[in-house]
Every structure is written in structure tokens, then in C-alpha cells.
Amino acid sequence: xxxxxxxxxxxxxxxxxQVTLSCSPxxxxxxxxxxxxxxxxxxxxxxxxxxxxxxxxxxxxxxFSGRQFSNSRSEMNVSTLELGDSALYLCASSLVGTGVNEQxxxxxxxxxxx
Amino acid sequence: QQQVKQSPQSLIVQKGGIPIINCAYENTAFDYFPWxxxxxxxxxxxxxxxxPDVSEKKEGRFTISFNKSAKQFSLHIMxxxxxxxxxxxxxxxSNRDDKIIxxxxxxxxxxx
Numbered sequence: 001x002x003x004x005x006x007x008x009x010x011x012x013x014x015x016x017x018q019v020t021l022s023c024s025p026x027x028x029x030x031x032x033x034x035x036x037x038x039x040x041x042x043x044x045x046x047x048x049x050x051x052x053x054x055x056x057x058x059x060x061x062x063x064f065s066g067r068q069f070s071n072s073r074s075e076m077n078v079s080t081l082e083l084g085d086s087a088l089y090l091c092a093s094s095l096v097g098t099g100v101n102e103q104x105x106x107x108x109x110x111x112x113x114x
Numbered sequence: 115q116q117q118v119k120q121s122p123q124s125l126i127v128q129k130g131g132i133p134i135i136n137c138a139y140e141n142t143a144f145d146y147f148p149w150x151x152x153x154x155x156x157x158x159x160x161x162x163x164x165x166p167d168v169s170e171k172k173e174g175r176f177t178i179s180f181n182k183s184a185k186q187f188s189l190h191i192m193x194x195x196x197x198x199x200x201x202x203x204x205x206x207x208s209n210r211d212d213k214i215i216x217x218x219x220x221x222x223x224x225x226x
Binding site for chain 1: 157203212214217
């Protein structure tokens with residue numbers, strides 16, 4: 001069974017630009033969650049999508065948005081990039097949600113904002 | 115604000131030693147406590163998890179100890195090996211709210 005895939009793996013952008021990251025969950029998984037990982041803050045929850053609907057949202061500004069398609073693939077968008085957005089963005093999929101169902105993480109997209 | 119406090123931030127242990135990583139939580143609504151292991155360049159992977167109705171769970175060389183009254187839980191790695199060198203994250207899950215909160219991670223280095 002193929003794991004969670006994320007594209008691109010690395011991205012360099014400049015302040016003010018916008019970026020779209022993509023996540024393909026494990027086949028059959030309907031829940032996709034996004035996390036921001038930084039050395040200082042650890043793993044911070046961005047949002048979770050289930051059946052094309054945002055079900056949970058973390059404490060991030062509205063510049064961070066996402067969506068999920070009918071095939072469960074998900075995209076995350078960050079507009080008006082700031083230097084502090086430089087981080088590893090991780091996507092995780094699970095059968096149903098973030099609860100006791102195991103979350104499987106992708107390798108992440110390393111975003112650098114210059 | 116819901117928080118999970120993890121310590122230490124980093125840990126160096128001799129091969130064969132028993133590293134211990136501690137986590138504490140505040141919200142009693144949490145009902146599932148997983149630990150994740152992350153190697154450089156990889157996403158976190160579930161290592162072991164425990165529910166609050168048991169005080170200890172072992173899987174191979176990894177053990178979780180859980181103290182419900184103190185709202186604390188810890189990961190012990192028996193007979194640690196250099197291949198265990200990784201970043202470890204504890205987490206607390208609320209199934210009622212379908213939310214997961216992660217600790218800030220512990221960078222573990224096992225000396226050969």
C-alpha cells in the first residue's frame with residue numbers, strides 16, 4: 001500500500017508570494033490533517049479535512065487555507081508569505097479522524113521563505 | 115489553552131541505557147496518548163500508544179508509563195541502540211473533540 005505522498009518536497013519562495021502544497025493520502029483514508037513543524041514550536045495543527053469538509057481548525061491566521069477533493073487528495077495554500085512561515089509542512093491521513101485511528105504522516109514539504 | 119509539556123528538549127544516552135522522556139497534560143478530556151518517532155527527512159510515525167485506563171504498556175523495547183492522577187506519562191526505551199536516535203513526540207488526543215495536541219519533541223541521541 002503506498003504511503004502518504006506530498007509534493008513538492010522542497011520549495012523556496014519570497015515574502016508576499018503565495019504557495020500551494022499538495023497531499024495524497026493513503027488509499028481509502030478519508031481524513032487529511034495538516035501540521036506546521038518548526039524547531040521552536042514543534043508540531044502545530046493547522047486543519048483537518050474529512051469528506052471535502054473542514055472539520056477542525058487550529059490557531060493560524062486566515063492566510064492559511066486548505067481544501068479536499070472528492071478523491072481525498074488535499075491542498076494547502078498560504079497567501080502573502082511571511083519569513084515566519086518557513087517550516088516543514090506535514091500532511092497526515094487516517095481512516096476517519098485525528099482520534100484513536102492511527103495517523104500516517106507524509107515526508108513533508110520544506111518551505112523556505114526569503 | 116490545551117497544552118502538552120514535554121521534557122527534556124534533548125537527551126544523550128549511552129548505548130544500552132534507558133532514556134526516559136516525560137510529558138504532562140492539563141485537559142482531562144484527553145483519552146488517548148500516542149508517541150511518535152521521527153527520523154531526519156521523514157514524517158513522524160506512530161511508535162506506541164496508551165489509553166488512560168491502564169498504567170503501563172510495553173511493545174518490544176518501548177514502554178509507556180501512565181499516571182492518570184498526576185496527568186503525566188512517559189516513554190522508556192530499554193536497551194537503547196544508536197538506531198533509536200530520533201526525535202520523539204508525545205501527543206494527547208481528545209476523541210470527543212477529535213483533536214490532537216503534540217508536545218514540542220525530544221531529540222534523542224544514543225552514543226555507540
